[in-house]
Structures are given as structure tokens and as C-alpha cells.
Amino acid sequence: MVSLVWKVVVVFGILAVGSQGSLPQPRSQRRVSPVRYDRSENLASSVEAQSEERFQEVRRGDQRRVLLQRGARKDADIYLRHEGLRDDAATRTNCKNRPIDLVFIIDSSRSVRPAEFKKAKEFLQAMVDSLVIGRDATRVGLVNYASTVKIEFLLNTFFDKSSVMQALGQVEPLASGTMTGMAIRTAMEKAFTKEAGARSASMNIAKVAIIVTDGRPQDKVEEVSATARASGIEIYAVGVDRADMASLKLMASQPHDDHVFYVETYGVIEKLTSKFRETLCGLDPCDQGHNCQHICVNSGDSYICKCRPGYILNPDKKTCSRADACTQGHDCQHICVNTRDSYMCQCRTGYVLNTDKKTCSRMDSCSSEHNCQHICVKSGDSYVCMCRKGYLLNADNKTCSRSDPCALGHDCHHICENSDASYVCKCRAGYVLNTDQKTCSRKTKL
Incomplete structure (x- = not known):
């Protein structure tokens, strides 16, 4: 009966990519203790039935959460595309992983039967399918090993997902032996090199090796694994069936709870796909729930709120108010x-x-419209009206009336008479106008 009891072996963790090459850790972790699957078909069926029931339960919850967040996620997609931050492949797969240099190290010794090896390849393909693959995104390489080691393809061989998936499907097992230490050394010395497509340390891109094995190594793994880890390679160890747990821990990076995985058979190895997807991709913080009024934008392992055009983010960093554009x-x-x-x-x-x-x-105020009847004269930023000679500006300061020169003042001795726009002087009877045209003198009798 002991073999039929579920045994907790490893707690699956989600890693954060850091300056030492770790992987992205989600803001809200869901730590699930995996079960150890027996080769018994009845137990496997029971486990799979319970797993499927739990999967459907989680899926229903996820669907409700997605529906609630769909409006804000749509706004976020529009914002990211506008800012040039949304990757089309990332949109299709919903994978938020940072670029990593990922090398699979797969055991194809005689103990791995053809159907089981096919399952192992499908497991790797499922992981690749969830990643953003590209020259400037995640690069993938594959090291196949048994008693010998074969590099199937390097990090710079393929830069598109379909080619990697196809290449994984075409890999053939090598048959005898389990030289895991040799495979790790080959990966370190030949697959994680600049010539093979690994990017420089200055680019801060994590180097990750995932080992899948079903047996006990026939060579030493402790020292070579330590050397690989010291060189900056983060190692995950996936054990299947007869895999030795102690050896898995010697190979894997610390903490072991986050880097050591185990399943009883290749038939259930696909159960690890979602856990690795979370580990390599990280959960989408905006999809996990947020309180942004307008737009939620992922930021590392958390998120920030943005506002739609014409609005500004309030001090609470969540809600938005219509913007006063001038301020x-x-x-x-x-x-x-x-x-x-x-x-x-x-x-x-x-x-x-x-x-x-x-x-x-x-502006030239007089060259534009004005309402002066006669003459417009610029005055600072405005204008004044004036009248032509012989006219007077009326009280409205715009129109003009003919003037009465004599009434305005004159220097005639006797009589002032208006004359067009001016006046002339005349004398009364018995007088004559002097040469100054102003004064008058009495006429002299002859």
C-alpha cells in the first residue's frame, strides 16, 4: 500500500530573473506540492482524474478573472502597441518571459523506450511553445546524451519557434549508457559559448539548463555541475521513474525545492509543463487581478497603472482624472x-x-478692419481715428463732420467768412482790408 500513497517530493517554485541570471518570479505565487506517480495504471488513472478535476476548477476561476479584467487588458494591449512594447508572439502565447539562453539536456539511454522518449520530446515542445523564441528573445539549444553526447542544435541554429519545435520532434535516441556528467560538461563548454549563440554576461540574460533523465548517472555529476553553476548556468533537474533523487539534487541549482522535479512515468511528464511554463514565463500580474481604473501595464513581477489619452493618473496611482492640458x-x-x-x-x-x-x-491694426471714417492711425497695440483737414472728429471718435473755421477761432479784425476748409477776413462798409489780410482801415475820401 505504501507504493500507492502519494508522496510529496518537491514543492514547485517560481523563480525570479535577477542579475545572477534567475528567472522571473510572479507577484503572487501559487506553490503546489506535486504528487509522485506510481506506474500502476489504476493509480495513474485516479491521479489524472483528480488532476483534471482540479484543472477544470482552476480554469473556471481563471476564466471568471479574465472576463473581469478583459476591458483593462484590452486597453493595456492598445497602450503597449502604441508604445512599441507589445511583442506579437508574446500576445499569442501570453508568455512574459525575459530573453533567456535555454539548453535542454535530454537522456536517451536504452532505459528510455521509444514511446517514452516521444513523451519527453513532447514535453520539451510544450515548453518551447509557451516561450517567445527569436534572435533577440529566448534562444534554445538541445544536447542529447546516453553513453555518448550529441549536440542536436545550438542556441544560434534556429531563431523561430516552428523550426525549434520541428527539430525537437526529429531527435532520435542514442540507446546505451547514462553519462549525465559528460552531457553537462559538453553543454557548459560547447553549448553555452559565444560561438554557439550564448549572449554575453553584460546583457544580463539568464543561462538555463533543463536536464531530463530517468536513471542514475554512470559518471560523476557533482563537480561538473558545481562548475557549471559557478559559471552562471542555472540548472533544473527533472527525474523520471528510476531517476536517483540524490543525483538530481547534486546537479540542480539551489534552492532544490525550486529546481528539482520528479514524476513516476513519462506518461505523466506533461503534468510538469504548466509548472515550467510558470517558472520560465512568470504569471501575468495584470491577469492576476489589479485595481487600475483605465490601463494595467506589467512591470517586472508587478504592475503599474496608466491612463487613457486626455487623462492623468491621480496621486493614488490607480484612478484617473481628465487632464487640464494647459497645466x-x-x-x-x-x-x-x-x-x-x-x-x-x-x-x-x-x-x-x-x-x-x-x-x-x-498685428497692423489699421491694415485689418477698423471703423474710422477718415484716417486710421496706429497707437500701440491698437489705433485712433482722425479726420481730414476741414473736418472735426465727432464724439464717437470714429466719424467726422465738416468744421466751421470761423467758429473755432480767427484773427479777423471785422468779419470772418468760412472758405472751404479755412476762412478769409473781410471788412465792414467804409473799411478796406489791409495787406495783412486781417485788419481793416477806414477808407480815405478823395
């Missing part, structure tokens, strides 16, 4: 006027807006 900064020379979601420029009195719709020039 947010503008390039108007004179006056900024808010419009619906933006602003427009205007000029002060006496100026006109230039064709750039930003700067202003002093």
Missing part, C-alpha cells in the same frame, strides 16, 4: 486654451496667431 505643459507663446482632450493657442489683443498655431506677431 501639463504647452508651447503657446501667449495664451493656452483647453479643448476636449488637448489645447489650442491664442494671442493677446493686438497680435495675430502665426501659421505654426503657437507663436504670435504684432
Whole structure:
């Protein structure tokens, strides 16, 4: 009966990518203790039935959460595409992993039967399918081993997902032996090199090796694994069936709870796919629930809130208010006027807006419309009206009336008479006008 009891072997963890090459750790971890599967078909069926029931339960919860968040996620996708941050492949797979240099080290010794080896390859393909593969994204290599080691393809062999998936499907087992230590050394010395496509340490891209084996190593693994880890390679060890747990721990990086995986048969190895997907991709913080009013944008293992155009983020960093565009900064020379979601420029009195719709020039007030009846004269930023000679400006300061020169004042000795726009002097009877045309003298009798 002991063999039929589920035994907790490893707690699956989610790793965070750090400066030492660790993988992204989600903001909210769900730590699930895996079960150890017996080769008994009845137990396997029972386990799979319970796993499927739990899967459907989680799936229903995920669907409800996705529906609630769909509006904000749509806004986030639009925002990221606008900012050039959304990767099309990432959108399709929903994988948020940072670029990593990933090398699979797969055991194809005689103990791995053809059907089991096929299951192992499907497991690797499922992991690749969830990643963003590309020259500037995640690169994948494969080391196949038994008593000999064969590099099936390097990190710089394929830069698209379909090619990697196809290459994984075409790998053939090597048959005898389990030289795991030799395989780790080959990966370290030949697969994780610059020539093989591994990126430099300055790029801060994690180097990850995932070993899948079903047996006890026939060579030493402790020293070579320590050397590989010291060189910056993070090692995950997946044991199947007869795999030796002590050897898995000697190979894997610390903490072992996060780097050692075990299943009873290749028939259930696909159960690890979702756990590795979470480990390599990380959970989407925005999909896990957020309180952004408008847009949720993933930021590392958390998220930040953004607002739609025309709005600004409030001090609570969650809600949004319509923006006062002019107070947010503008390039108007004179006056900024808010419009619906933006602003427009205007000029002060006496100026006109230039064709750039930003700067202003002093206007010629008299060259534009004015209401002077006779003469317009510029005065500062405005103008004044004047009248032609012989006319007077009326009280409205705009119109003009013919003037009465004599009434305005004259220097005639006797009589002033209006003459067009001026006047002439005349004398009364018995007098004559003097040569000054102003004064009069009595006539002399002859």
C-alpha cells in the first residue's frame, strides 16, 4: 500500500530573473506540492482524474478573472502597441518571459523506450511553445546524451519557434549508457559559448539548463555541475521513474525545492509543463487581478497603472482624472486654451496667431478692419481715428463732420467768412482790408 500513497517530493517554485541570471518570479505565487506517480495504471488513472478535476476548477476561476479584467487588458494591449512594447508572439502565447539562453539536456539511454522518449520530446515542445523564441528573445539549444553526447542544435541554429519545435520532434535516441556528467560538461563548454549563440554576461540574460533523465548517472555529476553553476548556468533537474533523487539534487541549482522535479512515468511528464511554463514565463500580474481604473501595464513581477489619452493618473496611482492640458505643459507663446482632450493657442489683443498655431506677431491694426471714417492711425497695440483737414472728429471718435473755421477761432479784425476748409477776413462798409489780410482801415475820401 505504501507504493500507492502519494508522496510529496518537491514543492514547485517560481523563480525570479535577477542579475545572477534567475528567472522571473510572479507577484503572487501559487506553490503546489506535486504528487509522485506510481506506474500502476489504476493509480495513474485516479491521479489524472483528480488532476483534471482540479484543472477544470482552476480554469473556471481563471476564466471568471479574465472576463473581469478583459476591458483593462484590452486597453493595456492598445497602450503597449502604441508604445512599441507589445511583442506579437508574446500576445499569442501570453508568455512574459525575459530573453533567456535555454539548453535542454535530454537522456536517451536504452532505459528510455521509444514511446517514452516521444513523451519527453513532447514535453520539451510544450515548453518551447509557451516561450517567445527569436534572435533577440529566448534562444534554445538541445544536447542529447546516453553513453555518448550529441549536440542536436545550438542556441544560434534556429531563431523561430516552428523550426525549434520541428527539430525537437526529429531527435532520435542514442540507446546505451547514462553519462549525465559528460552531457553537462559538453553543454557548459560547447553549448553555452559565444560561438554557439550564448549572449554575453553584460546583457544580463539568464543561462538555463533543463536536464531530463530517468536513471542514475554512470559518471560523476557533482563537480561538473558545481562548475557549471559557478559559471552562471542555472540548472533544473527533472527525474523520471528510476531517476536517483540524490543525483538530481547534486546537479540542480539551489534552492532544490525550486529546481528539482520528479514524476513516476513519462506518461505523466506533461503534468510538469504548466509548472515550467510558470517558472520560465512568470504569471501575468495584470491577469492576476489589479485595481487600475483605465490601463494595467506589467512591470517586472508587478504592475503599474496608466491612463487613457486626455487623462492623468491621480496621486493614488490607480484612478484617473481628465487632464487640464494647459497645466501639463504647452508651447503657446501667449495664451493656452483647453479643448476636449488637448489645447489650442491664442494671442493677446493686438497680435495675430502665426501659421505654426503657437507663436504670435504684432498685428497692423489699421491694415485689418477698423471703423474710422477718415484716417486710421496706429497707437500701440491698437489705433485712433482722425479726420481730414476741414473736418472735426465727432464724439464717437470714429466719424467726422465738416468744421466751421470761423467758429473755432480767427484773427479777423471785422468779419470772418468760412472758405472751404479755412476762412478769409473781410471788412465792414467804409473799411478796406489791409495787406495783412486781417485788419481793416477806414477808407480815405478823395
